[in-house]
Amino acid sequence: MRYDRQLKLEGFGPAKQELLHNAAILVIGAGGLGVPVLQYLTAMGVGKIGIVEHDTISITNLQRQVLYHTAEQGQSKLFSAIKRLQQLNPEVQFMPHDTWLSPENALDIFTPYDVIVDCSDNFGTRYLVNDACVLLNKPFVYGAIHKYEGQVSVFNYKGSATYRCLFPEPPAPGTMQNCSDIGVLGVLPGIIGTYQANEVVKIICGIGEPLANQLLTIDTLNNIHQVFQFKPVRQPISQLMEEYDIPCDTGGVKPLSVQELHQWLEAGKEVQLIDVREPDEWEICKLPQAIFIPMRMVGGMLPQLRKDIPTAVLCHHGMRSMMIAQQLDAAGFPKVYNVTGGIHAWAYDIDEQMNTY
Amino acid sequence: MRYDRQLKLEGFGPAKQELLHNAAILVIGAGGLGVPVLQYLTAMGVGKIGIVEHDTISITNLQRQVLYHTAEQGQSKLFSAIKRLQQLNPEVQFMPHDTWLSPENALDIFTPYDVIVDCSDNFGTRYLVNDACVLLNKPFVYGAIHKYEGQVSVFNYKGSATYRCLFPEPPAPGTMQNCSDIGVLGVLPGIIGTYQANEVVKIICGIGEPLANQLLTIDTLNNIHQVFQFKPVRQPISQLMEEYDIPCDTGGVKPLSVQELHQWLEAGKEVQLIDVREPDEWEICKLPQAIFIPMRMVGGMLPQLRKDIPTAVLCHHGMRSMMIAQQLDAAGFPKVYNVTGGIHAWAYDIDEQMNTY
Amino acid sequence: MYVNYYIIVALSTTMRVLLFGIAKDIAGAATITTTAVADVAALKEWLYEQYPALRELRSLMIAVNKVYANDEQALLPGDEIAVIPPVSGG
């Protein structure tokens, strides 16, 4: 009775439901992507679901990780998730893997599962999942998000391309892709995670066309969906790497809050404040103390910049400025600061009269 | 802290979070679509959320309505939903509307809300929501699902087209669109509902491009997304209709289970069994007692068919046959039966040796 | 800046029509081929004749090249035609 709506569904029915029941799925991460994947795979009746998670519930998770309760802060995500999912569907068997995924445990953990669903939030884990799936010849369902955009694909499925066929190696250590927290709209992982769950069902049940050799990109602000085609570029892997973690050492660049910057400027501290935004942004709002050098001009201006005083780099939200700050740091500038949150934070926290955009 | 990831997000930030906090959203239905809409709007921090729901939790809901517990069968969806959502985010104010939406209560219920989200599951309610939104000049966010396909749009937003601009009137009474339960894959309403929640946020916060004058269709089997453009065709509405319910009286057509059909055939009961599938389907499997008349040929064959004995119509899953059964009933055939679940059900419940497809 | 000139040479006497939702179920196919018809009204007439159950839907949105089309709109070979019925599931 529980699966009545799937049993009645043309193209699904009892045979496909049985395939779901006999499947074992591993979900890496019970966070923004993992929660919707787990909710729907549980509801639909996958037989066995493994979860790899070692984090605890934080208040900042709750804006997108809709499975957890506010009262559960500090508790294990893994066991809270399993408790809640069992209340939804006690027929599913859950396998807790209360650990971080590592080169030491990945192969053992993956072995009993049919499909791996990558719901992690960092490049180190994503490349480890890829390599372990290649070694074990298991398909993995990929989802990833950035601000208002998402990507979904199915890798290593019946000989299809892998994650490394698209992106052979991860971004450099210390880059913002790895290390900055750039925020996310709460509903975005809900969209991408439900797509991932759908791909899992398609693979297990042999219905429709899984996204093998295809990358779906979704722009949720403008509802633009694109599907990019690609092919396997086999690079044999014989074993896992020893280390997948990508260090977040950002060199000599230090964060500077707008409050600190405000104090410095009020106190007349000598600082070279460089605003790297574009001219149209500069027109909207600026700090009178800033030197205006759009991002792409900075490289050519290095000789004109002072190295004898501290440098603080400013942009709209603190991302472009981080890039430039790292560039200055690498070029030997001493005491390089990145203004966290950018002029946007200044407008909200220091000067409420300032124009925003 | 709770909304940290949105406060940090470029293009969102504290100003947009404040808009969410000040918004009042009404969700019609806490079922397949309503559950993800409610989960994500709650998590993201909408200030006030109203829910119109009068149903109780059934075991067949749980394959897609991931908010509810198996132990809550028979209890109020409305109050279970609110209890669960409050555990996720106690900062949200929930307004229970423990009733079915009707022409008598719709305008009063809608008045205090900024955006109406239509998560209902029948045409009567959808047209009522449309007309009430037109009368009150409120935008409504539309989502609907059919098997593996979904539709999303935003109607009546800043003068944009309404639901009736696309579909002026609902399907005829008794048609399968209204009356048959054709099943749904559990994850589909998750995908469509998260899109609806995203459109709500875009409207409230003034970010991105809401789907006004655009219909997004999603084919989840093949990941085909299409956006169709349309324009308002204003047909003034001065008041609600008296009645929106669309009767499900299917004339004289009666359902016939494969078990009953099996008994009839075993017992040698005289029945005109018509298989309306296509030739390639007929090749795969058939019942020896059936007359083979592909759907589109039935109209021309009516004079050759017997009216003196009962007629049972068969197809793959019982949908095409329902159409033909209704046609025969309308043409004056007595005792017309539709074989529920079609030959697919026969293969699973009666003859396990039969080929399936 | 670039400019594309398209010259479309029609050798066609039939048209391809994409079906959505229950229209797909009624026709038993996601794509059907019609004889060439002059306009949307003629297309609907052809569809209703082939698949009488479509008429019961009452409101049938026809889109041509991704834009809603009135009954009067002329159809040209090569047009991408979609038939989108109302959907009520939730």
Add this chain to the structure above:
Amino acid sequence: MYVNYYIIVALSTTMRVLLFGIAKDIAGAATITTTAVADVAALKEWLYEQYPALRELRSLMIAVNKVYANDEQALLPGDEIAVIPPVSGG
């Protein structure tokens, strides 16, 4: 059945490039215009020069007309070029 003949006349000396994910943030725009470049390798070189931070991403997928393109692939005016960086958020 129908046949389309496309004759594309190029008056172009620039190319439009769509940026995704963090590439959009680094460039500060969703679409940029390049001078015409011969192939994907030259496009990447141009991008790295304009936006040195892109090089730090190490893996940058370039798609031409919705298909993954190698460094060797020639670019033609009118090609739809997309720059897709890896994304790790979850």
